[in-house]
Amino acid sequence: MAETTAYSGSGLVLVKNPHLDLMEEDVLYHLDLGTKTHDLPAMFGDIKCPWTDGEEVASRCFLWEGVPGTATSGTIRLTRGTRSSSVPTLMFCLQFVCVGGSPNRMRAFAQLMQRQLGLAGAGEDVADMCAGSDRYAMYRAGPVLSISTKKTPRCLFPLKKMAVGISSRKGHSTTLSSLQHGMGIPSISIMLHELIKLLHHAKCRDVTIIRIGTSGGLGIEAGSVVITDTAVDSSFQPRFEQVVLDDVVVRSTELDKDLAEELLACSRDIPDFPTLIGHTMCTYDFYEGQGRLDGALCSFSSEKKLEYLRRAYDAGVRNIEMESTAFAALCRVCGLKAAVVCVALLDRLEGDQIRASHEVLWEYQQRPQRLIAAFIRKRLGLC
Ligand code: R2B
Numbered sequence: 001m002a003e004t005t006a007y008s009g010s011g012l013v014l015v016k017n018p019h020l021d022l023m024e025e026d027v028l029y030h031l032d033l034g035t036k037t038h039d040l041p042a043m044f045g046d047i048k049c050p051w052t053d054g055e056e057v058a059s060r061c062f063l064w065e066g067v068p069g070t071a072t073s074g075t076i077r078l079t080r081g082t083r084s085s086s087v088p089t090l091m092f093c094l095q096f097v098c099v100g101g102s103p104n105r106m107r108a109f110a111q112l113m114q115r116q117l118g119l120a121g122a123g124e125d126v127a128d129m130c131a132g133s134d135r136y137a138m139y140r141a142g143p144v145l146s147i148s149t150k151k152t153p154r155c156l157f158p159l160k161k162m163a164v165g166i167s168s169r170k171g172h173s174t175t176l177s178s179l180q181h182g183m184g185i186p187s188i189s190i191m192l193h194e195l196i197k198l199l200h201h202a203k204c205r206d207v208t209i210i211r212i213g214t215s216g217g218l219g220i221e222a223g224s225v226v227i228t229d230t231a232v233d234s235s236f237q238p239r240f241e242q243v244v245l246d247d248v249v250v251r252s253t254e255l256d257k258d259l260a261e262e263l264l265a266c267s268r269d270i271p272d273f274p275t276l277i278g279h280t281m282c283t284y285d286f287y288e289g290q291g292r293l294d295g296a297l298c299s300f301s302s303e304k305k306l307e308y309l310r311r312a313y314d315a316g317v318r319n320i321e322m323e324s325t326a327f328a329a330l331c332r333v334c335g336l337k338a339a340v341v342c343v344a345l346l347d348r349l350e351g352d353q354i355r356a357s358h359e360v361l362w363e364y365q366q367r368p369q370r371l372i373a374a375f376i377r378k379r380l381g382l383c
């Protein structure tokens with residue numbers, strides 16, 4: 001069964017579920033948030049951010065055009081101007097949601113954005129907006145939300161909270177938002193359902209959502225960053241098949257081409273690593289599913305593997321990961337402009353094992369973050 005998809009003209013996030021309107025309360029179980037327990041428009045709508053003196057970005061002051069504190073919805077216009085003591089805060093609506101698989105990476109991204117936007121608290125730890133959930137973590141830095149799944153065991157949280165002074169989940173951070181989604185389609189899919197409902201309940205508009213992550217490259221140098229134009233399945237088709245009851249619903253996995261081009265244009269200002277646009281193949285497994293010879297099971301020859309990977313390359317695939325088709329399909333149906341930006345940790349035509357040192361891998365993982373930070377700064381008129 002095929003399903004039609006379309007972008008929303010209003011900029012609002014579309015939830016295509018008539019049952020939601022009939023529900024008295026919506027509990028976003030895995031995020032540990034809810035419509036009755038939390039003021040979602042206040043947490044995820046416009047927020048005021050104190051800003052610090054003396055930092056390079058902060059010193060390029062932005063003024064909130066209008067009277068601070070009176071605008072409750074819609075987009076804000078930030079313009080370069082002269083610092084004025086009558087405007088002690090910046091107003092930010094949530095414009096960018098960044099999701100990734102690793103908790104450390106997404107927290108680091110939130111901290112990077114805090115520094116790059118010159119927000120107060122830069123350099124300090126960022127508060128987890130889903131502190132009560134042991135599944136996902138979420139951080140906000142002004143207009144940016146950063147999200148991921150959680151690795152830290154629940155029992156460590158009270159200690160960690162005490163150590164870094166993380167605020168209660170009932171409050172909200174005035175810093176960055178970022179979300180981590182774990183590994184594979186089921187994990188990102190749960191997170192996206194709840195995130196999309198959250199953006200809907202919070203009445204967010206014109207949100208751009210970006211998955212930043214890692215991947216195996218195909219015929220490209222390790223460390224290259226791939227901006228996905230289309231996510232494809234293991235048969236190189238631009239589709240995501242979702243089983244719904246006993247039916248299979250097929251959804252398109254095309255991503256926003258203009259956004260991909262805008263990201264590529266930003267990459268030209270970062271000459272220290274190669275960035276390219278290509279198809280991304282999404283699989284259900286890291287080993288057999290990605291044609292690796294080094295899993296616990298393998299039933300094919302090295303020749304068969306290379307023949308498959310070369311066919312993928314000829315079909316336009318430049319990297320392989322495990323979430324992009326579900327991400328592209330869900331965002332598209334719900335009217336979110338979406339992008340996938342992943343660094344290649346190795347070239348799969350040359351091997352299967354990831355042998356680079358921790359230092360090299362850490363630096364590689366910063367590359368998508370640096371690109372997205374440059375993109376956000378550009379969109380905000382900061383550079
Ligand atoms: C990239 O890296 C992970 C597997 O190592 C997976 O989440 C992905 O998409």
Ligand code: URA
Nearest residue numbers: 214215216320321322
């Ligand atoms: N992530 C993947 O899914 N595959 C790789 O080869 C590397 C990272």
